[in-house]
Amino acid sequence: MKSGFVSIVGRPNVGKSTLLNTLIGHKIAIVSEKPQTTRTRIQGIHTCEQGQIIFIDTPGIHKPKHRLGEYMVQVSTRTMNEVDIIYYMTDVTRPFGGGEQFILNKLKDAGVPVFLLVNKIDLVTDQEVEDFIRPFIGYMGFSKVIPISAALDINLDRLVQETFAMLPDGPLYYPEGDFTDQPVSFIAAELIREKALILTRDEVPHSLAVEIVEFKQQGQDKVYLRAIIYTERDSQKGIIIGKNGQMLKTIGEQSRQEIERMLDCHVYLDLWVKVKKNWRDSETNLNQLGYRL
Helix, strand or coil, rough: CEEEEEEEECCCCCCCHHHHHHHCCCCCCCCCCCCCCCCCCCEEEEECCCEEEEECCCCCCCCCCHHHHHHHHHHHHHHCCCCCCEEEEECCCCCCHHHHHHHCCCCCCCCHHHHEEEECCCCCCHHHHHHHHHHHHHHCCEEEEEECCCCCCCCCHHHHHHHHHHCCCCCCCCCCCCCEEECHHHHHHHHHHHHHHHHHCCCHHHHCEEEEEEEECCCCCEEEEEEEECCCHHHHHHHHCHHHHHHHHHHHHHHHHHHHHHHHEEEEEEEEEEEEECHCCCHHHHHHHHCCC
């Protein structure tokens, strides 16, 4: 059997989490149109007759403005040194620039095969895809160049086959049937954060964090879940709560529905909002919220 670890890296908002979810067939990484949605490494497990691939979704590599941003970039770059293959994912609608050069300079010394994945090919012509690829392959050599659409599952079967071809022989690292190593509480917190990201204004999302403070099974078909949404300012807290509490109610309803689908049981979601000033620049707060290397 073949087995190994594959890191998915790239700039923010190029579709890395969508790719992970599509490859695994389960939603384990949240998705939004806002950049820097993914904040830590998330592992998805693909097992088949050929073996097992552990895909690692990573935060988008960007210029950090606070300690949380520094943590996110460190997670992405450190992961490059811990895997058998790297997927460098790009967005065909965003031209080659300084951000790409910064990442490529790190990948040149990776010491493992690097695949160039050109995402969102469903939005452009074949000629535009060829033109987009040219500066990338002029900058460094890639083991494979594979145009894909993560959202529409285009060329992903080929991607999996090309990956298995380059992986070493090895054991199953996780039991057959597992699709992630993330605890349910982590995914639940991320789903709540996703709904808040989607529903609130641009100035709020990056300052949000979610902590699950109680997760209790109540009988065979019901879970009690108490969670806190943290913001950095009182004004942001007001936006999350909304007029007469309507925004918080909507976030809670949409989150609960998706958590119920994940757990396949009834969920009572007790959702609170608190201010934790400048938590993104506090090592203590970052550790409390699970952002630790």
